[in-house]
Amino acid sequence: MIGIKSIASYVPVAGLDNYAQGAKFGKDEEFILGKIGSAFLPRKEAAQETSDLCVEAVNALFANNPELKREAIDVLIVVTQNGDEEGLPHTAAIVQDKLGLPTSLAAFDISLGCSGYVYGIYAIKGFMEAAGLKNGLLVTADPYSKIVDPEDRNTTMLFGDAATATWLGEDAPWQLGKAKFGTDGSGAAHLKVSDGVFFMNGRQVFNFALLKVPAHLHELLGESGLQPEDIDAFCIHQGSAAIVDAVARRFEDNPEKFIKDMVETGNTVSSSIPLLLEKHMFDSSWKRVALSGFGVGLSWGSAIIYRA
């Protein structure tokens, strides 16, 4: 069974002091830390392309896993909605070249936002099993600094740039359990880009997440024959401190099991869940973790992963 073997990441060192940015919009430190959740927002350099963030994350994965040779990689999927080029070619092809991965590589991009990691792990595992592949890289990189207007108070205090790389293969310490997905395109206009600039209706997105995510997690647990106490940690998309807190409270049982860790990263879109897993899961005593991503589309996905 194909599972999650290792996760690495790249978070730019440079970035914005979010307290200073908040002050510009009349927001105090309590708001920035308590509601937004992030004191610092990493920002890629202007010359760094999305593929460069991917390359950094994959190189970190190679450094952590010297037994993983680039010649052994047979599939690369990049989850992004802010790729290098205008529509085509796909960013995964550019990453193949920059990393010197073999040309026998299967490579494509998946277009999803904050739900992208949950979809992505099932997409790559499924593709590998359907096509008989052995070693896959799922890369997330959606640098919103390319599209966020620094004068838009609804978005500029929220998003941070980052990339992650997940190695999937056999003999993995973490396996994928049951998953559930959802899509509601009637809310597509709540998160979109027009003329190169990102727009978010934060109130609508907050309400959607609060309505959808706790119920979705309860349904997933119910269909899996699990109780909330069977889950050691809930690693949900870090949209903002306020949404993580609100979902945790609405879920009712053990809100303290909802991991919140975005002070130094901001909302990193599809990278937020793998950043949590990289940092908190592998060295933990956790046996079973619930994931939930939600955002652009509108789109959501929840899954249970468990220690092999």
Place this chain on the structure above:
Amino acid sequence: MIGIKSIASYVPVAGLDNYAQGAKFGKDEEFILGKIGSAFLPRKEAAQETSDLCVEAVNALFANNPELKREAIDVLIVVTQNGDEEGLPHTAAIVQDKLGLPTSLAAFDISLGCSGYVYGIYAIKGFMEAAGLKNGLLVTADPYSKIVDPEDRNTTMLFGDAATATWLGEDAPWQLGKAKFGTDGSGAAHLKVSDGVFFMNGRQVFNFALLKVPAHLHELLGESGLQPEDIDAFCIHQGSAAIVDAVARRFEDNPEKFIKDMVETGNTVSSSIPLLLEKHMFDSSWKRVALSGFGVGLSWGSAIIYRA
């Protein structure tokens, strides 16, 4: 096992007389039919969005398969590099809403060009099996009329707009066999969009396809323990009449088994292979078909499908 149950398509009725267009560039009918391969190039209406083409193709699929209820659809993947919006949201979410598919739908876009259908059937089958889903729609829609410069003689005589919808599920008449994939991002610049306009280095793309595709098909057959005579038909991407003919001749055995059918469609990118399958495969006596898609990325994928 998840396989291919049915394929439907949408090809706009309006379009360009390619003989007239050829005359403008000093190309005679022999060139247009013999080298380009298309007397007519379908063109969507200006107001039709990519999602509208998807909707038309899926509605044709529903009309052909009255037993398929929209409430039963649990995953929708759209293969496109020319979606409705700028990067986000993904087109699949918009299609979910326009078609009134259930919000329990898993939906995302895959960014691939002319190799997209071969990748796509393994991506959706794998995702369905990994996530336990029952009825999937793989939709291709990449209307190049959005990006082709009508004054660019290298591209404007080649591409046609179309969309296809493939229903995948259990008890399917066609199953997926072995597949092989490839990616060479060092050729990314040969097919790309800059400032909204598509550029293609036709000579480079032709040489790449001629070098890569026959060898890739031979490798796939060899690894499958099959001989060319075991394949009833080769349905490869209809890039142009010249490339289909050249690949067929280079492949050597039975070039007449390479299906060529693009007179009324042009190069429809990721829709070209499913258009061939829809028209020629289901009512045939074929038992085993080889597919190969190649283009943007550079990216290629070949697969064998067989009658259950």
